[in-house]
Each structure stands twice: as C-alpha cells, then as structure tokens.
Amino acid sequence: MHISDGVLPLAVTIGGYAASAGLATWSARRIHSRDLPKVAVVTSAFFVASLVHIPFGPTSTHLLLPGLAGALLGPAAFVAIGLGLLLQSVLFQFGGITALGANAVMMGVPAVVCGWFFQQFKGRTQARQAIAGGLAGALGTALAAVFLAALLVAGGEDFFGVAKLALAAHVPVIVIEGVISGFTIGFLARVKPVLLQSSFQDAAGPMHD
Amino acid sequence: MTEVHHIQVPLGYLPLLVLIPAAVAAVAVPWLRSRFRKQVVPGSVPDWSIPPLDDGRGGLGTSLIHRWDVRCKIMTMLAYSFAVASLRHLSAAAAAVLISLAVLLAAKVSFHKVVLRVLALAGFLGMLLIVMPLTVPANPGDTLLVFGSLDWLTVNVRGIVLAATIGAKAMAVALLMEPLLATAPLPVTLHGLSRLGIPEMAGQMVLLSYRYLHVFSHEARRMTVGMKARGFEKKTSLDTLRALGNFLGMIFVRSFERTERVFDAMQARGYKGRFPEPGQLQIRMPDILLTGVWIAVGTALVWFDWMKG
Structure with missing residues (x-):
C-alpha cells in the first residue's frame, strides 16, 4: 500500500524526502557509476513484476517485492525501489508525489535490510537459498507494513485505527510474498545462481581502484 | 463545546447513508476503471498496458502550461503540492481542488488519463473514508452518530470530515500531475x-x-x-x-x-x-509572471487555511 498525498504531516513528508535522498546517495555510492544504467533497466523488470496480481480467495493482491529486490540487488535496491516508486506515482498515481520520500523509506529500508539478511543466511544449497529467500520476502513485507503503520501514526491519534487496519491487511500479503519469493529464489538458484550474489555491488568492487 | 454530542439516527438510515453509497462506489470504480483503461488484451489476461507520460504533442502544445518554462513549472507545482498537502481544513482543500480543475482546463490535457489517476486514488481514499469515521477517537466537541440500537456502530463526524479533507488534498495534487508531466516530453x-x-x-x-x-x-x-x-x-x-x-x-x-x-x-x-x-531552456517574463501568480495563489490558500485556526 502506498501513501497518497495529503495524509502525512508536512514535517514527515519533508523528512521522508531528506532521509531518502541521503539513503539514495549512500546506495548509489555502493554501485559503480557504470552500473547505474543497468540498475535502471532491472528496476523496470521489478516494476513489471509488481504488476502481477496474485489471486487470494475472492480478491487478489499485487506484490510489493522489497525482499526480492534486496536479495537480488543488495544496497542498490534502495535506488531501484525509489525509482520504481517514482514511476508508480507519476504513471499510475499509486502513492502521492509529496509522500514519495516517505514511501521510498518505507519500502527501501526493508529491502536493504532483507538483502543483508539474505546474503548472511543463504548458505550453499538450493533448498536453503529458497528458504532464506522466502524468509527475506516475508520479512521485507512485514517491515514495510511496520514502517507504513509508524508513518501513519505520525499523523496523530486519529490515524491509529487506519494504522491497525493497514497492519492487519498486510498479514496475508506477508505469507503470499514469502512463498512467492521462496519459489522465485529457488528458481534462480537452479537456473542462474550468479544473480543471487547481489550483482551490482560485487561487480563494482574491484573497479573502484 | 466541551462534551461529545450524540445524535440518534434511526436504524433505517444506515443503508441509505452508508451501505448504498459504499455499494455504488464498489461497483462504479471497477466499472469506470475497465472502461477507461484501453484493454489491449481482451479477457482475463492481465492488462499490462502502461500509460504514456507525455501527451504526444512533442512539447509543441499551445496552452499556457505547455509554454511555461519547464524549470519554473516543476518548482512551482511541487512547492504548491506541498502547500496543498499541508492544508488542514476541508474548505481550503476543496478550494484547492477547484484551482486544480481550473489548471486542468487551462492545460487541455487528456481527460481520459486524468480519470484514471483519480480512480487509482479510490482504493486508498475509500479505505480512509470507511475506517476513519469508525475509528477516530471521540474528542470533546465531536459529534457522534449512533444508528438505532447498534451501540458498537458509532460514526464520528470529525472522522468523515478528516477523511474528506485528505481525499480532497490527494485529489487536488493528483489532478496537477497531468498538467505537470504531460505538457512536456x-x-x-x-x-x-x-x-x-x-x-x-x-x-x-x-x-x-x-x-x-x-x-x-x-x-x-x-x-x-x-x-x-x-x-x-x-x-x-x-x-x-x-x-x-x-x-x-x-x-x-x-x-x-x-x-x-x-x-x-x-x-x-x-x-x-x-x-x-534536448534543447536550450530560457526563462522569459511570462514564465516569471505565471510563477508569481501561482505562488501568490498557493500562499493565499495556506493563509486562508491558517486563519481558520
């Protein structure tokens, strides 16, 4: 769920922009500047992936994918997610332009945390990578939900009810997201394990000197 | 105004005031969405179509907004959006919606895409409009509507106003996105x-x-x-x-x-x-004039909001 314009207090929207500008700078510094165009191209793949609707009982939900983005992109995930959210906002009006900074923090920080988590615990076997990927996927969505609730609560006591509902609504999404991420990572572990090395960071390492 | 006012509403009004509008919205929004999205692939295959950002006039549109220097346009509209997002009263937010509608007419942008943007807001705002009246805590001076004997179903009028204010602000900013983005490549x-x-x-x-x-x-x-x-x-x-x-x-x-x-x-x-x-940018007198007028309007809006307490 993306926060629209007019929900957050002015201080939170501006603080969100400041925080995400800082984090985006940090994230871009971790990538070789040569690789930034590639991150942009990968971002569009994540964007398209987030348009997939997963059936859930009588309704359907779409994927948020912070966990997967973190697992595949490492620190570059913050830039990718910020870019993806900007596109979602300007193309589809999902998430307001004034709330973009806050939305980027809400999705980007979980992604980077999940990337770290996945690299720490992925192990060597395919099964373990799939499980670590699933946990990262679930963790990413859970953290994003907590951030969302925290941002809403920043609006004051009036938003407590909305924040609670937002948390509750994320519970099924967390499960679905975890399972799908597990399958996706499992697929990649079988088909193209190179992608699970947090691509852009490693490629950039030796080129900095 | 120090205590909470309770207004008893007969149970019969519940469908009239709540259920019927909700049902109409639940049917109308998906219907409008499917009508206004150009369905590229018929049937149940998901629609992957992504709307184009600019209006395809290659920056040669003739409206006031098209001719505005792109730097002035971005700065003014973003600053104005933040000002609108900070409003606290429904009347000021409603005025902002009217201003945005006027800009929309001046910019001559695609009506079709504007409708899609407004529909995209419907989910989040509809959720606020349903949840907030029921969950906003009753402060002194609030008015609560109680439906017949259903004690657990109290609707706080302040919640309705709050959700409507947020909705109006989101709408006012969303309506500006088309003039901001579509009027230049x-x-x-x-x-x-x-x-x-x-x-x-x-x-x-x-x-x-x-x-x-x-x-x-x-x-x-x-x-x-x-x-x-x-x-x-x-x-x-x-x-x-x-x-x-x-x-x-x-x-x-x-x-x-x-x-x-x-x-x-x-x-x-x-x-x-x-x-x-993509070419040279140049700021001319009309650009500065339009920027000045717009900022004055934004300031007036914030001042009006502020005067109301």
Whole structure:
C-alpha cells in the first residue's frame, strides 16, 4: 500500500524526502557509476513484476517485492525501489508525489535490510537459498507494513485505527510474498545462481581502484 | 463545546447513508476503471498496458502550461503540492481542488488519463473514508452518530470530515500531475530537473527504466499468453504461487541478461555517462509572471487555511 498525498504531516513528508535522498546517495555510492544504467533497466523488470496480481480467495493482491529486490540487488535496491516508486506515482498515481520520500523509506529500508539478511543466511544449497529467500520476502513485507503503520501514526491519534487496519491487511500479503519469493529464489538458484550474489555491488568492487 | 454530542439516527438510515453509497462506489470504480483503461488484451489476461507520460504533442502544445518554462513549472507545482498537502481544513482543500480543475482546463490535457489517476486514488481514499469515521477517537466537541440500537456502530463526524479533507488534498495534487508531466516530453522534464540540481544520472535512470518498462511489460504479456496456452489458470493454491514464482524468476533472468546487451549497445553508440541535451531552456517574463501568480495563489490558500485556526 502506498501513501497518497495529503495524509502525512508536512514535517514527515519533508523528512521522508531528506532521509531518502541521503539513503539514495549512500546506495548509489555502493554501485559503480557504470552500473547505474543497468540498475535502471532491472528496476523496470521489478516494476513489471509488481504488476502481477496474485489471486487470494475472492480478491487478489499485487506484490510489493522489497525482499526480492534486496536479495537480488543488495544496497542498490534502495535506488531501484525509489525509482520504481517514482514511476508508480507519476504513471499510475499509486502513492502521492509529496509522500514519495516517505514511501521510498518505507519500502527501501526493508529491502536493504532483507538483502543483508539474505546474503548472511543463504548458505550453499538450493533448498536453503529458497528458504532464506522466502524468509527475506516475508520479512521485507512485514517491515514495510511496520514502517507504513509508524508513518501513519505520525499523523496523530486519529490515524491509529487506519494504522491497525493497514497492519492487519498486510498479514496475508506477508505469507503470499514469502512463498512467492521462496519459489522465485529457488528458481534462480537452479537456473542462474550468479544473480543471487547481489550483482551490482560485487561487480563494482574491484573497479573502484 | 466541551462534551461529545450524540445524535440518534434511526436504524433505517444506515443503508441509505452508508451501505448504498459504499455499494455504488464498489461497483462504479471497477466499472469506470475497465472502461477507461484501453484493454489491449481482451479477457482475463492481465492488462499490462502502461500509460504514456507525455501527451504526444512533442512539447509543441499551445496552452499556457505547455509554454511555461519547464524549470519554473516543476518548482512551482511541487512547492504548491506541498502547500496543498499541508492544508488542514476541508474548505481550503476543496478550494484547492477547484484551482486544480481550473489548471486542468487551462492545460487541455487528456481527460481520459486524468480519470484514471483519480480512480487509482479510490482504493486508498475509500479505505480512509470507511475506517476513519469508525475509528477516530471521540474528542470533546465531536459529534457522534449512533444508528438505532447498534451501540458498537458509532460514526464520528470529525472522522468523515478528516477523511474528506485528505481525499480532497490527494485529489487536488493528483489532478496537477497531468498538467505537470504531460505538457512536456519526458526528456525535457528531466533536463529541467537536472538544471534544478537533481543529479543528471537520476534523470537518465528514470528515462532508461521508463523505456524498458514497456519492453518488459510486452515480454510479461507474451509470457502470460504462453502460460495460458499451456492451460495455466490462476487459483488460490500453492501451484499457482510456484508457477508465478518461476514466472518472476524468468523475468529477472531475462532482464539481467538484457541489461548487459543494453549497456553494450549504448556504449557502441558512444555513451559516455550522459545523453544529449534536448534543447536550450530560457526563462522569459511570462514564465516569471505565471510563477508569481501561482505562488501568490498557493500562499493565499495556506493563509486562508491558517486563519481558520
């Protein structure tokens, strides 16, 4: 769920922009500047992936994918997610332009945390990578939900009810997201394990000197 | 006004005031959405179409907003959006919606895309409009509506006003997005942003990912058609999730392979970390005038909001 314009207090929207500008700078510094165009191209793949609707009982939900983005992109995930959210906002009006900074923090920080988590615990076997990927996927969505609730609560006591509902609504999404991420990572572990090395960071390492 | 006012409403009004509007909205929004989205692929195949950002006039539109210098336009509209988002009263927010509608008429942008943007807001705002009246705590001076003997169902009028204010603010800003983005080609808008101090690489990344969005959505559409041809049907089941997991994995494999080829092709065409500039920007007197008028309107709006306490 993306926060629209007019929900957050002015201080939170501006603080969100400041925080995400800082984090985006940090994230871009971790990538070789040569690789930034590639991150942009990968971002569009994540964007398209987030348009997939997963059936859930009588309704359907779409994927948020912070966990997967973190697992595949490492620190570059913050830039990718910020870019993806900007596109979602300007193309589809999902998430307001004034709330973009806050939305980027809400999705980007979980992604980077999940990337770290996945690299720490992925192990060597395919099964373990799939499980670590699933946990990262679930963790990413859970953290994003907590951030969302925290941002809403920043609006004051009036938003407590909305924040609670937002948390509750994320519970099924967390499960679905975890399972799908597990399958996706499992697929990649079988088909193209190179992608699970947090691509852009490693490629950039030796080129900095 | 120090205590909470209770107003008893007969139970019969419940469907009239709440259920019927909710049901109408629940039917109307999906219907309008399906009407206004150009369904490229008929049937139940997901619609991957991504709307174009600019209006296809190549920056040669003749409206006031089209001719406005892109830097002035971005700065003014963004600052104004933040001002609108900070409003606290329904009347000020409603005035902002009217101003946005006037801008919309002046900019002569596609009505179709504006409707899609407003419909995209419906989910989040509808949720607020249902949840907030029921969950906002009763402060002194609030008015609560109690429906007949249903004690647990108390509707706080302040919650309705709050949700409506948020809705109006979101609408006012969303209505400005089309005039902001569609009135100049995307490279010009991004060039304007880079002249305003946004790193040039950020603009390049937006341009590249916007371009490849369409490429990958075509690819995803082809893959979906293939899956359907093999008899895949979406259900709430583990098999569906496995198939979709593989589907996503395949999109990523292809995209990562593609990035290398894209980058090679860019280098072969002499890419050295920047794209050619899309032309000279020049600020003239009318640009400054329009910026001044707009900022005055925004200031007046904030002042009006502030005067109301």
